Amino acid sequence: MPNHLTGQARVKAIISGVVQGVGFRPFIYQLAHRHRLVGYVTNTSTGVEIEVEGREEDVHAFLKAIPEERPPLALISSIKTHPLTPLGEEAFLIKKSQVYAHRSTLISPDVCICEDCLREVFDPNDRRHRYPFINCTNCGPRYTIIDDIPYDRPNTSMRKFPMCKECGSEYNDPRDRRFHAQPNACFQCGPEVFLYDKEKKPVLCNDPILETIKLLEKGFIVAIKGLG
Ligand SMILES: [Zn+2]
Ligand SMILES: [Zn+2]
Incomplete structure (x- = not known):
């Protein structure tokens, strides 16, 4: 809530979309520091929750910058804000994630x-x-x-x-x-990385990737499994 005597404001923002696993909290942390704001950012089971407090014009500039400067992999579907009473905090923190009963955040695909x-x-x-x-x-x-x-x-x-x-x-x-x-x-x-033969026995070698290249060059067929 803007406090006209001090010019301070505090706002809560709930952001949904692809906002987890895309560098969103570090982005918000750095953006809040750039705008000299205190408060916190946290992942929740419905997206990202932010509270920021500082000079009213800095809070507005911060909120405007979120969609404009968002990390390249982030996809924002909505930003809901509402005013709060300033608390006079001293730092901006990345808080431990919150788990709510309702779970609905979008998940990023793997990225090359x-x-x-x-x-x-x-x-x-x-x-x-x-x-x-x-x-x-x-x-x-x-x-x-x-x-x-x-x-x-x-x-x-x-x-x-x-x-x-x-x-x-x-x-x-x-x-x-x-x-x-x-x-x-x-x-x-x-x-x-491990290399196994068709009987699922480990192939002893110093470098499984180089060994795989050699096998492919010799005409072997290799199945490759990634993370996950
Ligand atoms: Zn990278
Ligand atoms: Zn390490």
Whole structure:
């Protein structure tokens, strides 16, 4: 509710559409900081819920920027807002996801590798050089790894892969491209590639991908299974 004595306003916004697993919370976090707003953003079982508080014109500019600057993979079907009384908070937080009885959020499809990840995967100096499951907030598996909503790592098949220290610091750094990227992984902590023969016995080799290439060149037929 705009407070005309102080010029402060607080607004709740409920956003629905494809807004989970597409870098929406990091986007809102950065947008709120840019507009000097406090409050929070959280995933819910119906979409994304935001409360922002700050100067009235900053709150309006923030709300206007959401559809205009949304992450490339996000699809907004509705933004419902209503005014609240300012609380005088001091920070903007990404809060733990909320689970409501009503569950209806849309789920993103898996997204092919982005240009940044493609550059890293072929960079011999990158720690994910030739890591087949490389991903970030702009690409990677979504639909095939999701067991439940809200879209958080414990609700995906990635829950079996606790992040290593480096992946964890990327995940927790708001300036990082992998901030809150749920499938974030690397050679140290993430899924690996295995090669089996037709009797389902492991084929012993140093590099299952190179071995697969050799087999294909020799005329073998290989079935490939991805994440999910
Ligand atoms: Zn990427
Ligand atoms: Zn890792």
